[in-house]
Amino acid sequence: MELDIVSLSRFQFALTALYHFLFVPLTLGLSMLLAIMETVYVMTGRPIWRQMTQFWGVLFGINFVMGVATGIVMEFQFGMNWSYYSHYVGDIFGAPLAIEGLMAFFLEATFVGLFFFGWDRMSKVGHLITTWAVALGSNFSALWILIANGWMQNPVGAVFNVQTMRMEIGSFFDVLFNPVAQAKFVHTVSAGYVTASIFVLGVSAWYLLKGRAPEIAKRSMTVAASFGLAASLSVVVLGDESGYLANEHQKMKLAAMEAMWETEPAPAGFTVFGFPDQKTRETHFAIHIPMVMGLIATRSLDTEIPGIKELVDGTYGHIRRGILAYDALTQIRALPRGETVPEELKASFEDNGRWLGYALLLKRYVDDPRLATDEQIAKAAWDTVPNVPTMFWSFRIMVALGFYFILLTATFFILSARHQLDRRRWLLRVALFSIPxxxxxxxxGWIVAEVGRQPWSIEGILPTAVAVSSLGVTTLLITIAGFALIYTVLIVIEVGLMLRAIRKGPEGMDDHGPETAPAPSASATVVAAE
Structure with a gap:
């Protein structure tokens, strides 16, 4: 990585985002599993389901607190490291984040307290409503954040204001129901459900291997296997929808995921294996499955998927039209205040304004895009190709793990149905080691989404190189080191608290896990984790 402001700013944001996303999936999934477990408790009245809910609730609470601590930093970074981004698109991007804080986070945070300390102060149904409110609040938080992120991938419902030099909301309805955002939401939330299911499955397997709390462990595995199987299947289905939308709105991302340098005859095959070479612009030792990618990305047998080279060729034209928009905008801005904009300038900007962002790609090479040479335009065109090897392998490992989760949860679902969860110890070990x-x-998945969007911070509108703040390299290196240190400490604390709570086990349960054991108070449960 070059030690320049853009690369360091990107690295810092990636570092904090990836750290933060260690906590998000488990929060999303555990909140739903808690709601399911407590629903069974209210319906059956059996104390063991209350004990299960409280035990897994302790682990949820630890993870929730850490997620909040790391998430706060994320929003401050937009003002610190990405000031021009905040100026340029803050009117649009800030709205979903503000709604998330006002509507979803406060809902979730309020009911989290009631969840832990309301067991003996509320009715069963009242506490159940509280638990479902926590789950819904967690998912609403994800919804609004992913609406904001989805707009970065597919900037709909926005217009450019020539006077303020900013993007403004043209239709909040379009922003809210952006198809890319909706697909990202259901895909990401389903992935969180899988994460929590495998976590519960693995921890419960450890209890069975140790011969501890078998009744709680078996019931927890049954819930996790059932919920996890449904979630794993939905991740695959929703991933297919994401591939289809990528072909509609982010063709370069799809081509990079496939390392598809040349346009193939329809329907395109899926590259199972290969070694993409970005220097020679070819994929060595590629193994293809015919027709699969064409069916996923186009849902037809006769629609081509453009290759990287063809997309780059098309970018040349976008950049040249962007230069025309930049020239018209510069002349409009230079007019004396109050003077009428000539019709030819207005028409030129209206015809080419949608390509203005492509002219800004040239800012990396020349201060005034109108002065760019053909060589600089060619470099800018090839800059629209993300890191192909990273995209190619990240996507394939993610997909392979997705199918593994289906196999794992289906196996334990069948074992649960046959009441044989503790019969095969080697499978319990597999579940335990599958937790990470x-x-x-x-x-x-986040790497595929965010690396695939480069070189754009807002797809087709604002290049990442233009969006950063004017900070020094030394400042960025110091903050990166500080964030890495603080987040590492938080990770160590999180893992330590989780392991301590897991080793202690469910309160009030002996090694045989009788259902008549008294349920712990919420305060005792929380203190035990601390």
Whole structure:
């Protein structure tokens, strides 16, 4: 990585985002599992389901607090490291984040307190409503954040104001129901459900291997296997929808994921294996499955998927039209205040304004895009190709793990149906050692989404190189080191608290896990984790 402001700013944001996303999936998934477990408790009245809810609630609470601590930093970074981004699109990007804080986060945070300390102060139904409110609040938080992120991938419902030099909301309805944002939401939330399911499955497997609290462990595995199987299947289905939308709105991202340098005859094949070479612009030792990618990305047999080279060729034209828009905008801005804009300038900007962002790609090479040479335009065109090897392998490992989760949860679902969860100890060990894998898949998913968007901070509108603040390299290196240190300490604290709570086990349960054991108070449960 070059030690320049743009690269360091990107690295810092990636570092904090990936750290933060270690906590998000488990929060999303555990909140739903808690709601399901407590629903069973209210319906059956059996104390063991209350004990299960309280035990897994302790782990949820630890993770929730850490997620909040790391998430606060994310929003401050927009003002610190990405000031021009905040100026340029803050009117649009800030709205979903503000709604998330006002509507979803406060809802979630309020009911989290009631969840822990309301067990003996509320009715069963009242506490159940509280638990579902926590789950819905967690998912609403994800919804608004992903609406903001989805707009970065597909900037709909926005217009450019020539006078203020900013993007403004043209239709909040379009921003809210952006198809890319909706697909990202359901895909990301489903991935969180898988993460929590594998976590519960693995921890419960550890209890069975140790011969501890078997009744709680078996019931927890049954819930996790059932919920996890449904979530794993939905991740695959929703991933297919994401591929289809990528072909509609982010063709370069899709081509990079496939390392598809040349346009193939329809329907395009899926590259199972290969070694993409960005220097020679070819993929070595590629192994293809015919027709698969064409069916996923176009849902037809006769629609081509453009290759990277063809997309770059098209970018030349976008850049030249962007230069015309930049020239018209510069002349409009230079007019004396109050003077009428000539019709030819207005028409020129209206015809080419949508390509203005492509002219800004040239800012990396020349201060005034109108003075760019053909060589600089060619470099800017090839800059629109993200890191192909990173995209190619991240996507394939993520997909492979997705199918593994289906196999794992289906296996334990069948074992649960047959009442054989503790019969095969080697499978319990497999479940235990599978705990980290959903996090790897989730992080790879974010890498595919965000690396695939480069060189844009807002797809087709604002290049990343233009969006950064004017900071010094030394300042960025110091803040990166500080964030890395603080976040590492938080990770160590999180893991330590989680392991301590897991080793202690469910309160009030002996090694045989009788259902008649008294349920702990919420305060005792929280103190035990601390």
């Amino acid at each position: 894998l959903p996090w790897i898949a989730a992080e790879l």
